[in-house]
Amino acid sequence: MKSSGSAGRGALVRSLSLPEKVALLTGASAFTLGSRESIGLGEVRVSDGPAGVRGATFSGGPTAVLLPNPTLLAAFWDEDAAAEAGRILAEEALARGVHVVLGPTVNLPRSPLGGRLFEAYSEDPLLTGKLAAAAVRAMQDLGVGAALKHLVANDSETARNTMSSELDEATLREVALLPFEIVVADADPWAIVAAYNRVNGTPATEHRELITGIVKGEWGYRGLVMSDWFAARSAGPAANAGLDLVMPGPRGPWGEALVGAVESGEVSEAVIDDHLGRLLLLAARVGALKDDTGADHLARADHLAGAPGSAARHTRSAVAPDSAARRAQLTRLAAQGMTVLVNENGTLPLDRARTVALIGRHAVETIGMGGGSAHVTPPYQVSVADGLRGALGDLVTVVDGVEVRSRPVPARGGFLTDGETGTSGVRVKLLSESGTELERRHAADATTTAGLDERYAEPVATVVLSAVITRSGTAELGVLGSGDWTVRIGDSESSFSLSTTGRNFGEELVVPPLSTGVHTVTAGTTFEASVRLGSGTDAFSAAGLFGLIGRPARRETVDVIDDAVRAAAGADVAVVVVGLTEEQETEGVDKSTLHLPGAQDALVEAVAGAARRTIVVVNAASPVIMPWRTRVDAVLWAGLPGQEAGHAIAAALLGNIEPAGRLVTTFPAEDGGSPAWSVTPVDGVLAYAEGRFAGYRGHDAGLAPAPAFWFGHGLGYTTWDYSDISYSSGSVAVTVTNTGPRAGREVVQIYFRPQDNAHPVRLMGWSAVSLPAGGSARVTVPTDPRMWRAWAGTWVPLGPGELIAARGLGDVRAALGRI
Structure with a gap:
């Protein structure tokens, strides 16, 4: 069936019944969106990111490139490097049949205690937004969608699915939302992921002011807003707020409940049509909607992956993950x-x-x-x-x-080998309730997930892991995962149960329980463990990560x-x-x-x-x-x-x-030495008491002691001199001279410190220059217009202040007052 742009997609939407429309607004599986042959809609596959493209599965799958983490990539302060990483992700996605990569992450680690800081770019909203926009453009230029995450104030992990991030409107606009605003304006990401947490008491997936009012309204965003996995809690409130897609599927809070909400008048069918129209736009952009004008976006990917919208797009190989070219590229980027x-x-x-x-x-x-x-x-x-x-x-x-660990990791270094292949790792068998073998395979990292998808004819009921111990002596052996275990080491056997604490969402996958003991073993001994999965109905009680632990005893x-x-x-x-x-x-x-x-x-x-x-x-x-x-x-x-x-x-x-x-x-000098520190909610609330003064902004304002190392600090392998600073038409110019013995690269950072102490210092822009020893250059740094404003119920200009050229605020080199 042919369509013509938004009008054609509108006709496709109108051709479906209400139940058919609603069915497409929940994922078809853990990592796929539903298809509908009658309107030419094919399956859309998504994959986690941002350090690599695993494929449409939580674990296992083919080997994939492992990129340097975004924080390390960001430390080069270079949009071209961010774009290069984005192209690698897109090439990997194309090779694995993935249409949308879940990333980049543009949340700002307000506290250095945040467990997911490694997935973010930076504590600064401008640096984060500009680098993420470069990565998104690069991915989407190759026909792979980016799903910007996590909207919004999902800056820590403790009780993330129940806690409320409490922040004033100025902090929300100037800090938490700013990187999202930059990426939407500069790169038009094809999807955005709504977060687990509440924002000022309202679940992010039900936050009409954020999703419909700001993102789709003020910013004019035309893409898809999807829930984080299992984050959607309601039918009518989430749909009316602007959430377009619930993930994962096929079960979820929408389905019949959302159909009923429309039939009762709680939700207008026009709202459903808008959600589905956005989903079809995403499908068109990634080539999963036949003959739509979204194909013009895909023409730029032809050289990699065949004709737009064709199966060939997802079968042609990218650069091999272990090729010499990829090795050199990844070494340099890191x-x-x-x-x-x-x-x-x-x-x-x-x-x-x-x-x-x-x-x-x-x-x-x-x-x-x-x-x-x-x-x-x-x-x-x-x-x-x-x-x-x-x-x-x-x-x-x-x-x-x-x-370095309090918890032992699954077997590494060849201590356990697969008895069938003789290679490092374990043998995995997945069994149904009737005992039917659903899958048998090698697991090099000695772990597997089970119960997370629908790809087997019957649900997985039991996981069996087995290996051969390769070294004699005293060893630490054990198992990892929630369920009822039977463990055999040689002729000895034991049975026990392991369960999660229940304190954090998704523990079964992220921090599954484990049990280990010290044993005297002989090389060649068989180590086998089987676990029966749970039978609950919540997201993960009948699923999880499972593995064998085996290593020499600790010294x-x-x-x-x-x-x-x-x-x-x-x-x-x-x-x-x-x-x-x-x-x-x-x-x-x-x-x-x-x-x-x-x-x-x-x-x-x-x-x-x-x-x-x-x-x-x-x-x-x-x-x-x-x-x-x-x-x-x-x-x-x-x-x-x-x-x-x-x-x-x-x-x-x-x-x-x-x-x-x-x-x-920013690297604080000691625990507690940051403007924002605690990430533990109190009575379900995490108060952003530091307001707009997180990170280096708060250190500069005296809200925390001087850090050990400032944001922006870095010595490289040479020394630098700055002179002759000037400002004109929104740009700062400064002469930079390499005064050291080696060629090097300098990052000229421009900050603005408002005269009004109510507003924090902020990064305004940066430019890099590479010079030989003794070389000199005039470097011009454009400042971003979005940094010259403050929120006071609406955007207003900042008052006067001081422009600073610095190598981090701990090493200011030149300044201009009263700008």
Whole structure:
């Protein structure tokens, strides 16, 4: 059936009965939207992001590129780099038959305790909005939709599906909504995801003022607003508020209830028609609606994926995730955003002739991504040990570090192998209630999900995981997941039940319960566990993440530190890699402290006392407390660098790629040292008491102590001088000179500090320049007009103030007063 633009889509809508319309407004499965052959509507497939495109499943699936996390990408302060990452996501989506990627995330981490900070770009709304807009444009230029998330004030994870974010209108407009406004205006994202939380008491999915009043009304947004997974709570109120699509499906709060709401007069059928029209526009844009004028958007993707709207669009392969071209690209994207926080006496870059003691659990098990829905299965992950040994060979001695997790992870490093393939991992079997085998496969990461989709003829009732233990000795063995377990280790058998705490939504997937014990085992012993899934009716009670845990028993901390000290004393330089894990940086759980887990601080202190020179690499997206920062010679913040982590960190340490990053999040000096700190609701309410003064804005206003490292800080590998600042027609110009011994890249940051103390300092714009040693250039930085305004019931101009050129507000280089 042919259609012609919006009029044609309107005709398609009118051709359907009310129940048929409503049926399309709830997803068909966990990651698909419904199809309707009679109107030429094909299936639309969505996938989680933003660090990779897993495909239309929560776990498993084909291997996929694992990008550096958005916070690390953002640290390069470059729209072209954000767009490059967006193109990679689009290419991956095209290769996997995915039409819409759930991302980017433009929520602002008001507190550094936010567990999902690693998915966000920055604490600053302008930087976030401009980078996200670049990524969205790049994705959609290739015919893949972006779903901007999460609308709005979903800046922490604790009780996220019940809590209310309470913020005044000025804070909502100037801070929380601003990145969404920028992306809608500059990139027109094809979808927006409404959040779990309430906003000033009203569920985000039912917030008419936000969705219909501001987003669709004031901003003129014509795309689709969809619920986050299981976030929709009602039929009539959500539909009338402007929510267009409920996810996932096929069950949900709409269906017959929404049909009844229309028939009773609570919801106008015109509202339903508008929702469906927006869904059909999305389908047209991604090529799932036949012969619609949305095909012109897809013509730009032809060179990648065949004719617009055709099946060929979703079958042609992108660049292979493990190809040489992709490896080099991912290494560069990660390394260039890494940030030199401390560099005394030119310790970095590393001298290639020096011997190196490489120390730390994160050196041998480098973390490339955060936890939760951002998880993908990459073709490989390069550790720092592999990367640095590959570059320096026998000059590097590697020493494992102290324990960094309170919860053991599923089996790694070949301790458990699949008895059928002999490869590292486990064998997974999914069984129905009748005992029918629904699926049998290998799981390299020793985990699987079950009960989340409808792809089997019968529901999954039992998961069986089995492996062969490869090493004799004392081992920690256990299981992960909620349900009734039977565990067999050799000839011994035990049965028990595990259940979640019920404190956080989706625990079964994000932080499932576990049980472990210490066993003496012999190589070749069979380890098998089966679990019967729950039978409840809520979203996850009959589903979850399941796995086997297997590793050698833990060593005493004092012994580990003694080994590290001996290695450090015997080398020219010690490189200690510390950081966080998916326990702290994950969807579903917030942090309780910024201190490094385990005895990592003690490890750094001990090594610094023994080594000639000590370099610390921080493998984390979030700020961490560094009590040792004045007693080490260099600190490199490496973020979560993706699948090429080790190669990227080695390239940055050696200076093959300058780590030219500038911080996108303020690093407080101690716990509690931020303008906004607590992420724990009180009586269901999380009050944004800091108002517009979150992050660097509040530090500058004196609402919190001076941070350890300011937003925008970053040393790179050279030094810079600023002179001759001027302002004209909305742009600031300044002469920048590279005064150091190496070529480098500088990011000129322009801030405005209003004279009126009621309004915070704010980033107005930035420009980057690359210069050789001794080089000089006149750099012009346009300021964004949206930053010259304040909300007072309507947008009004800011009063006079001071323009600042800075390398972060801790290093102001030039200023112009009374602008």
